[in-house]
Amino acid sequence: MTTESKGKPPRFDAAFKAQFAELVRWRRDVRRFRPDPIEPHLIERLLTLASYAPSVGLSQPWRFVLVQSPERRQAIGENFSKANKAALGGYAGERQACYARLKLEGLAQAPVHLAVCADETTAQGHGLGRQTMPETIRYSVVAAIQTLWLAARAEGLGLGWVSILEPEAIKSVLDLPQHWTFVAYLCLGWPEEEHDDPELERHGWELRLCEASVKPITR
Numbered sequence: 001m002t003t004e005s006k007g008k009p010p011r012f013d014a015a016f017k018a019q020f021a022e023l024v025r026w027r028r029d030v031r032r033f034r035p036d037p038i039e040p041h042l043i044e045r046l047l048t049l050a051s052y053a054p055s056v057g058l059s060q061p062w063r064f065v066l067v068q069s070p071e072r073r074q075a076i077g078e079n080f081s082k083a084n085k086a087a088l089g090g091y092a093g094e095r096q097a098c099y100a101r102l103k104l105e106g107l108a109q110a111p112v113h114l115a116v117c118a119d120e121t122t123a124q125g126h127g128l129g130r131q132t133m134p135e136t137i138r139y140s141v142v143a144a145i146q147t148l149w150l151a152a153r154a155e156g157l158g159l160g161w162v163s164i165l166e167p168e169a170i171k172s173v174l175d176l177p178q179h180w181t182f183v184a185y186l187c188l189g190w191p192e193e194e195h196d197d198p199e200l201e202r203h204g205w206e207l208r209l210c211e212a213s214v215k216p217i218t219r
Helices: 014-025 040-050 070-088 093-101 136-154 167-174
Strands: 062-066 112-119 158-162 180-189
Touching: 014 136, 040 062, 040 136, 062 136, 070 093, 070 167, 112 136, 136 158, 136 180, 167 180
Parallel strands: none
Antiparallel strands: 062 112, 112 180, 158 180
16 A cells, blocks of 8 residues: 555555455454453554444444453353353254354453443434434444454454343443443454354354355346
8 A cells, every 4th residue: 555645545556455355354253362461552543443434424423331340241241141041042953052062252261341332312423314214323333343343353353242142231230321222242352263264154053155145136
């Protein structure tokens, strides 16, 4: 990438494009972490990059909560265990057995826990673009999470999204404002192992759909 002068758009060369494609392909939902700490300045840099994500009406509705309290982390882990047990009961036979073998979180190992929320009442953006589709506030938060995911991967970090949780219980555990919607609980850390294929595929849960899944439907 080269920039002729400040204020002019960058030019991304073939090497950069190839590296970016590799970055996207190597993004993983990580569940196995080393306990090594992450420097605070690196976390700050990643969150700054995440804030460049697109958002409806330039609302920037994402709210990141760094969860450091051991008591709160323990409560989150207990909620996962409860929700995971209920989810296991929704399957039967070999599918249930396969589910039981999966590692679906890295809560105990990940050095950094982040809860990510959407501020549903933010005045930023003056409501532009969300009058008919208010859910775009939450979509904007997901865009920030994806940006964070790629930025973390570029640093060699792994990120895992723990979705087997009860949202209202998590809001209570973290004492979050009522007008915030809980969107994601993220584990961030240095991966214990790295693979170019999804763990769920490697352990027989599902196969990745590639080219066939992105073919557009013509109307």
